Amino acid sequence: MIFSLTEEQLAVQEAAREFAQNELKPGVIERDRDMIFPKEQVQKMGELGLLGMMVAPEYGGSGMDSLSYVLAMEEISKIDNSCSVVMSVNNSLVCWGIETYGTEEQKQKYLPKLASGEWIGSFCLSEPEAGSDATSQRTTAIDKGDHYVLNGTKNWITNGGTSSLHLVIAQTDADKGHHGINVLIVETSWDGVEIGAKEDKLGIRSSDTHTIMYNDVIVPKENRIGEDGFGFKFAMKTLAGGRIGIASQALGIAAGAYELALAYSKEREAFGKAISRHQAIAFKLADMATEIEAARLLVYRSAWLKDQKLSYDTASSMAKLFASEVAMRHTVEAVQIHGGYGFVKEYHVERLMRDAKITQIYEGTSEVQRIVISRSILKGQLYIPVYGGEQLEV
Ligand code: CAA
Secondary structure (H helix, E strand, O other): OOOOOOHHHHHHHHHHHHHHHHHHOOOHHHHHHHOOOOHHHHHHHHHOOOOOOOOOHHHOOOOOOHHHHHHHHHHHHOOOHHHHHHHHHHHHHHHHHHHHHOOHHHHHHHHHHHHHOOOOEEEEOOEOOEOOOOOOOOOEEEEOOOEEEEEEEEEEEEOOOOOOEEEEEEEOOHHHHHHHEEEEEEEOOOOOEEEEEEOOOOOOOOOOEEEEEEEEEEEEHHHEOOOOOOHHHHHHHHHHHHHHHHHHHHHHHHHHHHHHHHHHHHHOEEOOEEHHHOHHHHHHHHHHHHHHHHHHHHHHHHHHHHHOOEOOHHHHHHHHHHHHHHHHHHHHHHHHHHHHHHHOHHHOHHHHHHHHHHHOOOOOOHHHHHHHHHHHHHOOOOHHHHHHOOEOOO
16 A cells, blocks of 8 residues: 655645635635635636646646545635535536546537636536435426426525536436436526525535526537436436545545644643643544544545546545544534634634535435445445455446
């Protein structure tokens, strides 16, 4: 086992860290307070190649591996999770989905725009009655020969107010259950795409999350991804990779809170010495460092499996489950270490604590990750894909 990063991966990590400190940190508190979408910052992320990190250079991307993407996500997420969720959805759900399963025409038409940040994408699966139970799609895409007619409502759509492209999961043939679901590329400028209300959220408050309505939207057949009925499998396969992105976001939140708590505890004195010298605080720091490192290993390993083209579905669920629980637990501890200062916005940790919560919910709740992991255990598959190197079926 080799745990070291390459020169290129270290350079990506360093560049992302500097970008987050210099470009994202200024104004992050105000953007969060006022729910201001980080338009300029996202544009700069596009210019730096952070929005199409794994997209091949021939389609305008950076052509990097998943581990580099995770390293960059971790650094951005230490500072601004409204930016890192844009990055995660655009990279691992939208770009990856189109590049892996799209036609050559779809890739050429859409990937350069998405990878450069000229367009931002959204992944439209969740519905008022289809969150964890994602097969219960009510949105319909009725087959009319050379096009589909799309109708329905999607909820909690990340980038919903700013995206130019939606990947919409919809039911074409209800009799076929999840085998009758399709995934369509929808341009938001098309007639009938209606952007609903913006959500006022607990965390990641400057990312824009909206309800979206589709009213008789005409979608050409060439905008379907994959064979007829591939939509649900597409969603599951894409989300398996998306969960690596959210796991790295959770890791960054936990690591960011830990770094703040460590620095504060070395400066703040009580009872005649730095609070880090009191065992009550030192043991908290020890637990944080240990669990964050364990989360990091799970997250990096799931990215490594993906890069090796080995099966990573269970590994990504384990990484997301553990990293998001660590993020929640240790951001609470980081606030506690800061005492009264932790409860005010100026010190950043309360924001990270609020941001941590969503990582236990989106792209599959912790309960959904436990479904995926336990089914894998019960099928006797767990250790085969993780350590034996089971070849990935794309
Ligand atoms: N790869 C390929 N196929 C898969 C798969 C995978 N990882 N997981 C499931 N499937 C296939 C199954 O093989 C099955 O197909 P067949 O019938 O042909 O065998 C089909 O999908 C249905 O699978 P299940 O019977 O396991 O389905 P289920 O109803 O029991 O649900 C579930 C499984 C894991 C709970 C799934 O519904 C799920 O992941 N739910 C959570 C959805 C989710 O993550 N939503 C997030 C919204 S997107 C978002 O948050 C983005 C954002 O903006 C931040």
